[in-house]
Amino acid sequence: MRSQATPEEDRAPGVTPSAPWRVTDVQPLPDYxxxxxxxxxxxxxxxxxxxxxxxxxxVFAALRDPALFAQVRVECGAVTWPGGxxxxxxxxxxxxxxxxxxxxx
Numbered sequence: 001m002r003s004q005a006t007p008e009e010d011r012a013p014g015v016t017p018s019a020p021w022r023v024t025d026v027q028p029l030p031d032y033x034x035x036x037x038x039x040x041x042x043x044x045x046x047x048x049x050x051x052x053x054x055x056x057x058x059v060f061a062a063l064r065d066p067a068l069f070a071q072v073r074v075e076c077g078a079v080t081w082p083g084g085x086x087x088x089x090x091x092x093x094x095x096x097x098x099x100x101x102x103x104x105x
Contacts, residue, residue, distance in 0.1 A: 019039070019077070019090075020038060020039050020040035020042075020093070021038055021039070021040075021077075021089050021090045021092075021093035021094075022038060022039045022077030022078075022089055023036050023037070023038055023039075023074050023077055023078060023079055023089045023092075024037050024038060024039050024074065024077075025037040025074065026072050026073065026074050026079050027072075028069055028070045028072050029045070031047075031049055032047070032048045032049040032051075032052045032053065032063065032069060033045055033046065033047050033048065033049065034046040034048065034072060034079065036079065036092065036096070038089070038093055038096075039077070042093060042096055042097050043096075044092075044096030044097075044099075044100045044101055044102065045096075045100065045101045045102070046079070046087070046092055046096075046101075046102050046103075046104075047101060047102070047103045048060070048063065048104065050103065050104075051104050052064055052069075059085060060085065062081075062083060062085065063081065063085065068081060068082065068083075069081070077089055079092075087104075091104075
């Protein structure tokens with residue numbers, strides 16, 4: 001009978017499980033903005049003000065609460081908040097790399 005592999009044993013040699021667009025650090029800023037850093041050292045601003053405060057905010061309306069917005073964290077390379085809210089890091093990365101700031105529609 002085969003024993004269970006540890007995570008280190010289960011990885012293919014030479015394969016890094018992190019893509020360059022994975023977020024490594026996030027910091028909340030005033031006015032529903034975030035400072036993000038990616039695995040490849042790209043850094044920039046995510047401006048969520050229109051998304052959070054707009055009429056079509058949907059689930060992101062919960063982030064109007066400053067205490068909840070400040071609970072932002074990185075999980076598995078993505079920007080997340082309690083309650084299952086998250087942002088796709090690959091979408092942010094390309095725009096931030098080019099312009100320094102990402103403002104979702």
